[in-house]
Amino acid sequence: MQLNVDIIYLICEELDPAQFERYSTFYDARTARKTLLSLGLTNKTFLEPALDVLWKKIYSVDVLLYFLQTRKDLGTRSRVITHDFSRKCPSMQVLDSMRSFLRIPRGGNQKVIMKCQIDPSRWNRMLYYTSRVRVISLYRLDCVGGSIYPSSGEAPQCIFPNLRKLCASQLLISSGSLPFFLSDSLLSVEFSSYGKDAPDLGPTLSSVAQMAPTLEEITLLYGEHRPFSSFSSTLRTLEELRVLRIHGIPTHYDQDFIATISNLRKLTDLSLKVPSTTRLNYNGIPNSGFASLKHFSIGASIDETHAFLSKVPSTVLQSLEVTT
Numbered sequence: 001m002q003l004n005v006d007i008i009y010l011i012c013e014e015l016d017p018a019q020f021e022r023y024s025t026f027y028d029a030r031t032a033r034k035t036l037l038s039l040g041l042t043n044k045t046f047l048e049p050a051l052d053v054l055w056k057k058i059y060s061v062d063v064l065l066y067f068l069q070t071r072k073d074l075g076t077r078s079r080v081i082t083h084d085f086s087r088k089c090p091s092m093q094v095l096d097s098m099r100s101f102l103r104i105p106r107g108g109n110q111k112v113i114m115k116c117q118i119d120p121s122r123w124n125r126m127l128y129y130t131s132r133v134r135v136i137s138l139y140r141l142d143c144v145g146g147s148i149y150p151s152s153g154e155a156p157q158c159i160f161p162n163l164r165k166l167c168a169s170q171l172l173i174s175s176g177s178l179p180f181f182l183s184d185s186l187l188s189v190e191f192s193s194y195g196k197d198a199p200d201l202g203p204t205l206s207s208v209a210q211m212a213p214t215l216e217e218i219t220l221l222y223g224e225h226r227p228f229s230s231f232s233s234t235l236r237t238l239e240e241l242r243v244l245r246i247h248g249i250p251t252h253y254d255q256d257f258i259a260t261i262s263n264l265r266k267l268t269d270l271s272l273k274v275p276s277t278t279r280l281n282y283n284g285i286p287n288s289g290f291a292s293l294k295h296f297s298i299g300a301s302i303d304e305t306h307a308f309l310s311k312v313p314s315t316v317l318q319s320l321e322v323t324t
Contacts, residue, residue: 009049012036018057018135055132064126064159126159133160136181137167158183165217166190174199179207186212188243192221202229214240216266222248232260239264245271245297255281262289262311269293271321274300285311297321 013019015036017029033054040050163183167190172178189208193201201220209215215238222228232254235241241264253274254260261267262285270293274280290312296319298305305322 005049008046009052012039012046012049012053015039016053016056051129052132055129057135057137058133059137061138064130127161130160131162133163135165135167136160136163138169138172161185164188168192170194170198173201173204178204179211182208182211184212184214186215188217188219189215190219190221193248194221200229202231202234206230206234209234209237213237216240217243219243219245220248222246230254232257235260235264240266242266243269245269246273247271248273253278253280256284258282258308258311259284259289262286266292269295271297272299274298274304276301278304280304280308282307282311291316294318297323299323 015032017032017036019032036050036054040047040054159180161183162185163181164185165188166181166186168178168181170191170193172181173191173193186208189205189212191201191204193199201222205218218238218241235244235257244261244264244267258280259282261270267290293312293316296312296317298308298321300308302324305324309320
């Protein structure tokens with residue numbers, strides 16, 4: 001008797017490490033990963049579904065180290081981990097080496113450094129795994145040094161071709177390697193930019209829009225009064241945008257910013273903050289503006305909030321959150 005592939009996938013989903021990290025305090029994500037790896041190694045029937053779940057969401061580019069020669073510096077000790085990809089390597093063998101890697105203690109002062117670039121002989125093997133990734137969240141403290149980003153940026157094409165959601169801190173944004181993490185399949189992005197040296201997110205978002213014109217969701221975690229250039233011109237190209245959340249206070253909004261977002265026909269969820277010294281420009285809003293807006297959150301002065309709400313059709317708005 002042969003089990004249905006969909007049923008096997010549902011079994012593997014019950015061991016999804018991402019779910020355990022969110023909901024469980026007794027069965028941690030590391031144990032879930034090891035169990036899922038063991039399940040995948042039992043036979044070929046479970047291998048593909050187990051890989052799909054294991055690689056669906058990742059929190060670090062550490063995973064790339066399995067396909068590259070690396071050196072691990074542990075204070076006065078160093079260790080070289082190598083994997084020979086000059087010959088064909090069965091999927092189970094790579095899974096087994098990954099499981100062994102998970103057993104290595106990961107101290108807080110540990111640092112992993114790239115020693116070589118991705119070469120064509122290893123590229124297809126890496127894509128066999130990274131093409132399964134749907135969500136990347138790079139907000140956690142990473143044991144990989146910043147040099148991994150420009151090193152991986154030497155790659156000949158997108159590293160994660162089927163990515164749906166990217167959450168990235170300014171380390172990745174500032175590295176110049178962001179294009180290699182982008183794909184035309186991308187539907188949601190979440191970028192953070194804090195501190196006095198935080199980059200302008202305007203050019204970053206522009207490059208994302210060019211690569212993924214069907215983007216549906218944008219969330220910006222922004223430091224106070226950070227610059228943001230050419231925002232409106234970028235938004236005008238995103239006709240499929242449904243969610244726009246700005247958690248922070250940009251230095252200023254473009255003069256045509258409100259008119260631009262009012263013309264986004266599929267925008268249903270809008271959240272933004274307006275500096276107390278800023279007066280938004282409501283010129284150019286058509287009579288049919290904000291026609292699809294259902295959820296609206298605004299942090300602004302009372303007068304600014306009132307002026308904005310007067311432009312939003314009350315017949316479509318379902319929820320409203322106001323902070324001053």
